[in-house]
Amino acid sequence: MEDDVPDPEPLGGDLIDPTVATPARIYSYLLGGKDHSPADRAAAEKALEAMPVRDFARVNRAFLTRAVRHLAETGLDQFLDLGIGLPAPGSAAETALSVRPDARIVGVDNDPTVLAHARAHRGDPELSGATIVAGDVRRPAEILGNPEVRGRLDFDRPVAVLLVAVLHFVVDEDDPYGAVRTLMDAVAPGSVLVLSQVTADLDPEGIRATAKTYARSSVRTAVRSSKEIAAFFDGLEPVDPGLVLLSQWRPDQHVLAGDDRIGLYGGVALKR
Template sequence: MPDVQPLNSDLNGDLNGDLIDPTVATPARIYSYLLGGEDHFPADRAAAEKALEAMPVRDFARVNRAFLTRTVRHLAETGLDQFLDIGIGLPAPGSTAETALSVRPDARIVGVDNDPIVLAHARAHRGEPAPSGATIVAGDVRRPAEILENPEVRGRLDFDRPVAVLLVAVLHFVVDEDDPYGAVRTLMDAVAPGSALVLSQVTADLDPDGVGATAKAYARSSVRTAVRSHKEISAFFDGLEPVAPGVVRLSQWHPDEQVLAGDDRIGMYGGVALKP
């Protein structure tokens, strides 16, 4: 991969000092770099490379994206056609919208993010089909009520029908003092029976030293990190009905031919559960 990647030229009008600080790495841009995307700054690449010294975080990104793709495909094939993807990030192959629309062309997808680059993508394509296939709005999982009250979210999704709420590789950026469990409850209380929660999160259960070093690398970014155990991650699904096989290592959730040997060593748990 080249050492320098250009930012999308569509965003030139939004890349100003008031909106985006290129000296501070953000999770969405680090993730874009790890997935081979183009929208990142030197600070994002430096943080990613520092993390790579401690752990194979590019494999984490790949395995997590594959988990997202499989869960969205599964839900779309079983009838869900509305998706609220919180922390949607920058466009990349295997996205929620790409996957859902390939199964259900009538699917409705709303992406939520607090990274200015992600929002700049949406503004650059305002008034035309979004490049991601999703309606993108500003929001933060730490303030779930604001997401739920957003008129664009309400205008796009029908909360009287089931909605898939996606929190994929998001909650390890929400520390306990910001009440991540309360945020998940607020979101799931707002959706109809039959809705789904899709969640993945980094754990230190498998490689505590490597995860600790990676957390220090991410400390250079705009957020803090929170690593949780299997028990703590499973608690996010309390009150919901788990979809088999439950909360497992990401490669173990309905694996397909894209799962590689060794993917079960990736230190992330994930699962899907339905609201009764």
């Protein structure tokens, strides 16, 4: 399902318009962060009228935390976090560094607020924990060719490619499947793909209403079925338990009753 609204601002743009809600700032608000404007809060509250999007944000962040912790504990020490967003507890950088203080993390985003925050805290690992660069998953070759990305990550060794709650903001005409293939073709054997995506399989009416709210922000949205999401992992070896609802991916004590009704699929898969 796609909503026809204008494309977002160009990569790395410095224009921050607090009157237009953005996914990164809405997500910050839903996670209890502080980087959001009245427009973002209004959009989030409107979405909450349709469905429990705060629970979606919480469940998605918990999946990211569990997946990154698992990978760091098994030895992965390089992470390419696409759509890193604004700082909030349980981030990929915070989680990876808590397990492996020597981990290398590159965050990529095209939201001006995210980039401005990164510039403000450049060189301060206590606040940032990652090298953050301007980029857009719809143009993966630009990300892979970025000197800062190449200077921080060694592509001759395994890299965890994180596409967590990102691809529902990439419509089919922008070739999300090609973007994922380009990214995974560029990384070494032993690398992994970590991915989550909203689905309408569980609550189509609520998802449609929420999509309309996001259509008033700076991006279009695409909601996919479990079969369509599974196709992102083609050619990769699923890590147990495969593609599942996020609450079912190696659950821990933070998974709550009712989380199995949250319409987000996700998984981790290995490149051999």
